[in-house]
Amino acid sequence: DDDASFVESLARAAPWEGGALGGKSRAYFAKTSDDRFIVKEVSRAERNAFLDHGVGFAYFAYVESRLEDEDGVSGTCLAKILGMYQVATRSPMESTGRTGEEISRGDGGDGGGGG
Numbered sequence: 001d002d003d004a005s006f007v008e009s010l011a012r013a014a015p016w017e018g019g020a021l022g023g024k025s026r027a028y029f030a031k032t033s034d035d036r037f038i039v040k041e042v043s044r045a046e047r048n049a050f051l052d053h054g055v056g057f058a059y060f061a062y063v064e065s066r067l068e069d070e071d072g073v074s075g076t077c078l079a080k081i082l083g084m085y086q087v088a089t090r091s092p093m094e095s096t097g098r099t100g101e102e103i104s105r106g107d108g109g110d111g112g113g114g115g
Helices: 002-011 044-052 055-065
Strands: 013-015 029-032 037-042 081-088 094-101
Touching (some): 002 013, 037 044
Antiparallel strands (some): 081 094
16 A cells, blocks of 8 residues: 555654755755655745745646656656655654655666665
8 A cells, every 4th residue: 555655664764864964944854764755844934835825836836747758757856745744742842844755866776766
């Protein structure tokens, strides 16, 4: 089942050591142990912009317009966002993350991150 596989993969995410450094926002990044997905923590402002101010709608409309052709060629270099999830713990800490596919480049692999 694809949903169970997705959840199982995310459950095995760990901090991405040596990978993304978080840029200006110093965001937290994690990578699943099967190298299928990357998780990025987003700030409240980024989440609100994406969900409330049309950024998310514009992103999905653009990506849909650039879907892969029959040869598997994509017309964009944007990461594929698979969802935005809010995770709460039993402690007062709360975090929102965005999940995307792992992207490989020039390693002779399948180019899709092993998934």
